[in-house]
Every structure is written in structure tokens, then in C-alpha cells.
Amino acid sequence: MSQRAPLSGLVCVVVACALVGFAWVTTAQAKPYSLSGNARFQIGNGLPLPFGFTPAAPVGKILAIPGATAQQTNGADPKKLTIAPSQLTRAQAPGVGPVFLANPKVFQVGTSIGFKVPRVSATFAKSGRTGPSTVTWCPGRPLPTGGPTTGFNPGCPNPVATTLPSTGRMKYTKTLNQFGGTASAKLAGPVNLAFAGPVPAPCNIATNAGCVAAFALVTPASNAVIGGPFGTVVSTPGGAPNPGLFGVNVAANGLILSATPTGLGPGVANTATSWGGPWTTGKITVEARSTAGAGTELMVLSGSDGRVNGFGTISLVSSGVSMRAGSGPNANRSWLNLTLGLPATFVPTLSRGAILLLVALVTGATLVMVRRATATAS
Numbered sequence: 001m002s003q004r005a006p007l008s009g010l011v012c013v014v015v016a017c018a019l020v021g022f023a024w025v026t027t028a029q030a031k032p033y034s035l036s037g038n039a040r041f042q043i044g045n046g047l048p049l050p051f052g053f054t055p056a057a058p059v060g061k062i063l064a065i066p067g068a069t070a071q072q073t074n075g076a077d078p079k080k081l082t083i084a085p086s087q088l089t090r091a092q093a094p095g096v097g098p099v100f101l102a103n104p105k106v107f108q109v110g111t112s113i114g115f116k117v118p119r120v121s122a123t124f125a126k127s128g129r130t131g132p133s134t135v136t137w138c139p140g141r142p143l144p145t146g147g148p149t150t151g152f153n154p155g156c157p158n159p160v161a162t163t164l165p166s167t168g169r170m171k172y173t174k175t176l177n178q179f180g181g182t183a184s185a186k187l188a189g190p191v192n193l194a195f196a197g198p199v200p201a202p203c204n205i206a207t208n209a210g211c212v213a214a215f216a217l218v219t220p221a222s223n224a225v226i227g228g229p230f231g232t233v234v235s236t237p238g239g240a241p242n243p244g245l246f247g248v249n250v251a252a253n254g255l256i257l258s259a260t261p262t263g264l265g266p267g268v269a270n271t272a273t274s275w276g277g278p279w280t281t282g283k284i285t286v287e288a289r290s291t292a293g294a295g296t297e298l299m300v301l302s303g304s305d306g307r308v309n310g311f312g313t314i315s316l317v318s319s320g321v322s323m324r325a326g327s328g329p330n331a332n333r334s335w336l337n338l339t340l341g342l343p344a345t346f347v348p349t350l351s352r353g354a355i356l357l358l359v360a361l362v363t364g365a366t367l368v369m370v371r372r373a374t375a376t377a378s
Contacts, residue, residue: 030082033310033340035068039088039117039185041226043322044288044297044330046102051095051111060335062090062115062185070340072310078179079310080125081338085186086116088336092189100201100254105292105327107201107213107254110192115185117336119223122183124316129180129280131230135172139275139321143231167329168321170277171285179305180280180316183336184232185224192217194248194256195268195326201254205247213256215244215267216326225276226320226334232276238325242266274322279336281305286319292328299333313339 040060041049050061064087071082092114099106131148194213203211217239225234244267246259277284281303288297303317320332 030071030073030080031310032069032343033072034343035070035083035087035338035340036064037088037313037336037338038063039115039334039336041115041185041224041332041334043332044102044291046099047109049111049113050090050093050115051097051109051113060337062088062117064088064338069343070338072340077307077309078126078177078305079307080123081314081340082121082123083118083183083338085118085120088115088117090115096255098251098254100196100250100252103292103327104200105196107194107196107248107250108256109194111189113187113189113191113220115187117185118183118227119186120184122181124179124181124183124279124314126177126179129172129174129178129278129282131172133174133178135230136169137171137230137277138169139233147230167290167323168275168286168288168331170275170287170319170321172277172280173283173285175282175302177305178280178282179314180278180282180303182227182229182278184227184276187220187222187224190217190219193270193327194246194254195270196254201250202252204249205260206249209247211248211250212262213246213248213250213259215241215246216270217241217267218270218272225274226332227279227318227336228276230277233273234276235273236271238269238271240266240269244268268326270324270326272322272324274320274332276320277318279303279316279318281314281316284317284319284333286321286331286333288321288329288331290329291331297329297331299331301333301335307340311341313337 038060039062043049068087070087072079092112094110094112096108096110098108100108135148137148193216195216197210197212197214199208199210205211218236221234221236223234225232242265243261243263245262245264247262248256249258250256283300283302285300291297301317303315305314306312307314316336318334322330322332
């Protein structure tokens with residue numbers, strides 16, 4: 001008499017096969033990882049965004065939302081990283097602070113800009129920062145068709161002497177994998193600048209008639225130029241509020257302590273044009289000449305990738321140059337710091353093919369068990 005395998009053994013075989021099929025499918029898919037971290041933008045030497053006067057360093061107030069995740073592919077490091085829209089945010093909140101010591105044309109800046117990063121889904125990958133190993137570009141100078149190509153290096157040894165609309169320069173240098181990509185932020189909220197009059201800070205209208213400030217209102221473009229592909233440009237018209245000319249009492253650092261309308265007319269329109277570049281874990285040098293402050297702004301910053309098998313922290317950097325009619329040019333930069341870990345609630349999802357495979361396995365096993373049970377009963 002032949003021996004029959006117990007039904008429990010058959011069930012185990014089916015489950016094992018199902019798990020094999022499950023594992024085979026999920027290893028081919030991108031997986032979600034928990035996401036924490038921050039982003040920060042810096043305009044010139046004097047204005048960090050979101051607003052707040054902390055040292056210019058890769059630490060920001062745009063924070064990952066609760067439960068934020070990012071997708072990473074399987075395979076060798078560095079893994080491709082995809083972030084859904086608005087995984088890092090900062091709500092609109094009013095803030096006012098002095099900038100006169102960094103830019104003698106402006107007493108103070110008030111802003112309530114809110115941020116959502118990224119504006120649309122963004123992907124960062126090996127060689128995702130386009131162009132050759134080194135890209136040097138004077139913003140405003142035409143790019144080759146399709147963006148930077150091998151050998152693209154217009155140089156711009158003296159941008160201020162050129163006929164370009166910008167007096168700035170950006171240089172991207174590859175380190176290791178040229179990891180990066182494009183991702184802009186979504187902005188919302190106005191900016192209010194108080195331009196300094198003929199008398200510098202500190203001064204008081206009560207004792208000096210030349211102590212005045214001319215205000216300018218700016219609504220930034222909804223998409224931040226920093227983080228865009230090489231050649232990205234955004235212009236904003238600016239606005240001259242009426243009344244906009246005020247007599248002020250201003251502290252030495254530019255903070256306006258009190259203001260009284262003069263009745264002499266509107267403020268100023270601080271029109272602006274800005275150029276941006278992509279995110280990278282490499283090295284960036286960004287420069288603006290003929291600025292209102294020290295004459296030249298020159299910054300060097302670098303990213304890094306400390307992930308091991310997808311876990312850990314990656315820091316991406318980006319840069320831009322802006323030209324403003326009233327407040328002058330600026331060298332701008334930004335940081336995106338991301339820490340990735342596997343979510344505690346991670347449940348791999350099955351593709352349609354995997355579901356069909358499991359259904360077939362279970363159905364086949366059920367039919368076998370029914371047949372065996374029928375044969376045994378008879």
C-alpha cells in the first residue's frame with residue numbers, strides 16, 4: 001500500500017513556493033524607506049530661507065512631514081532615489097530681520113514664504129547630474145542644445161566684463177558617481193524689502209530727515225529656480241507699493257524700530273532674474289560680482305552620500321545666481337539633507353503577476369488536496 005504525503009506537508013510546499021514567488025517579485029521592485037531630514041536655501045551672504053538668522057550651514061527649517069517616505073531601487077549602491085511631491089514642507093510664517101550688514105542697500109527683509117519640496121516627484125541617480133565631469137557656466141550664457149555636453153566649459157574668467165545679463169558664475173565638479181538630479185521647491189508667500197535711503201543705519205527720522213526707507217514688494221515665482229536643470233531661468237517683476245516711502249528709526253544692523261509714511265510717493269520695484277542648477281553630491285563653486293555688499297560673493301559647498309545598501313544620510317547641494325534691479329546680484333545656494341531607513345510598517349506590495357502566481361499555486365494545491373481527500377474517502 002502506497003503512502004500518501006500528509007495534507008499539512010503539501011500546504012507547506014505551497015506556502016514555500018508562494019514565498020519564493022513573492023520574494024522573486026518584490027526583489028525586482030523599488031522599496032519605500034522612511035525619510036527624515038531638512039532643506040535650506042540661502043540668498044547671498046545675508047538671507048537664509050526659511051527666514052531666520054542662523055549660520056550659513058547645511059541645516060534647514062524645511063522639514064520632512066510625519067510619515068514621509070522615499071523609494072529606492074534594489075541593486076548596488078548608490079541606489080536611485082525617488083521622492084514624491086511635498087515630502088518636506090514649511091508652512092507660511094511671517095518673519096522680519098535685518099540684512100544691512102550684509103547688503104548696505106537694504107535695511108531689512110520681511111517674508112512669509114512657505115515651502116514644499118519637491119514641487120513635483122523628483123528622482124536622483126548615478127550620473128543624474130547631467131553634463132561632463134566639470135561644468136562651468138555664466139548664467140545667461142546660452143547652453144548647447146540639450147544642455148551641457150562633453151567639453152562644455154565657457155570659462156567666463158571675468159563675468160563682470162562680459163555683455164551677459166549676469167555677473168555671476170557657477171562651477172560643478174564631479175566627485176565619485178556624479179549623483180544627483182533636478183528638483184525644485186514650490187513657494188508661496190510675499191517678500192517685503194526695505195531699501196536704505198541716503199543715510200545709512202543707524203539713524204532716526206526724528207533727528208535726520210534723510211533717514212528714510214523705500215519698500216518693495218515681491219511675489220516669488222511658485223517654482224524655485226534652484227534645483228532646476230542647467231539653463232533654468234525665472235524672472236519676477238516686483239512691485240512698488242504706494243505709499244512706499246517712510247521715515248524710519250533704524251538700528252545699526254538695519255532692523256526698523258518704527259516707520260512713518262512721508263507722503264512723498266511709492267516705493268521701488270525690485271525686478272529680478274535668477275538662474276539655477278541641479279542637485280548634486282559633488283562640489284559646487286558659485287560666484288556673484290559687483291554685489292551691493294562686499295563686492296563679490298564666492299561660496300564653495302559639497303554634498304555627500306553616506307548611504308550603505310540604501311540606509312543612511314545623503315546630502316545634496318545646488319546653486320544659483322540672481323540679478324536684482326535694486327538690491328544687486330547674489331550668489332545663492334541650497335542644501336537637501338535626507339536620512340533613509342526602512343519603515344517599521346513596511347509591507348512589500350505584490351505586482352499583478354505575483355498575485356496571479358500565488359492564486360495559481362493556491363488553486364492548484366486546493367485541487368490536489370480535494371482529489372486526495374476524495375480518493376481516501378472512497
